[in-house]
Amino acid sequence: MQIYKDMDIGSAKPTKEEMQGIKHYMLGIVEPNQRYSVAEYKNQAIQNIKEILQKGKVPIVVGGTGLYINSLVNGIDYIDTKLDEEYRKYLEERAEREGLEELYKEAETIDKEATAKISQNDRKRIIRILEIYKQTGKTKTELDKLSRQNGIEFDYQLYITNMEREKLYERINKRVDLMLEQGLVEEVKQMLEKYNNFPTAMQALGYKETKEYLEGTISKEEMVEKIKMETRRYAKRQLTWFRKNENTTWLNMEKSQEENINIIIEKYNNT
DSSP: OTTBTTOOTTTTOOOHHHHTTOOOOSSSOBOTTSOOOHHHHHHHHHHHHHHHHHTTOOOOOOOOOHHHHHHHHTTOOOOOOOOOHHHHHHHHHHHHHHOHHHHHHHHHHHOHHHHHTSOTTOHHHHHHHHHHHHHHSSOHHHHHHHHTTTOOSSOOOEEEEEOOHHHHHHHHHHHHHHHHHHTHHHHHHHHHHHOSOOTTGGGSTTHHHHHHHHTTSSOHHHHHHHHHHHHHHHHHHHHHHHHTOTTEEEEETTSOHHHHHHHHHHHHHTO
């Protein structure tokens, strides 16, 4: 979400002081009312990686969204299909009218392998399986296999920070309180006034809940607790995602910065 303009507080973009004079890429490059796909992210990230390598530097890719990181480190070429808004609206209406179970059954007849990997309540992914088949004539499973044909262009090393769950949740709660102190509500209010439609950007953690508060559907107390709860759930999903990757090197936040840096240097020198 840091790719979007005007979304600074809620996405925790680094400040100039935090950047310490080091060039950061792909921050605030897209208007919140524009769609930005995984395919676009990967292409732009690779261009930046090449630019950094040409300068004789080591690129550091930072972020927590597993799907986007996966596209890079596993060399996945996602097909950049344009959204068919009419078809999506049709599927959404069917889900409301007939129930999500019917769409799941339909998706299952098209792509049994893909549907087996998702929940029958995963509305977003069920609809995506149906959209992909209509737009490309191929199943999501077929496209996933084709997407890995070109291989991996760079030698990536994956490092993930970890800590005890109780301490992690404590940090999340403090971070939410800090965002609110810094003016998250005002930031979301200004975005709602500035942009007419930004469905993807407004699904970001913190923004969605603040929008609900500003629209009067939840109280301020409910907003705060909801942001904290959803962020904790997201962190849990992130850890589950990265634990599946055997190449992940875990950095223990209980250790000193020097100890973790030594782990990184040792692995880097041995590859």
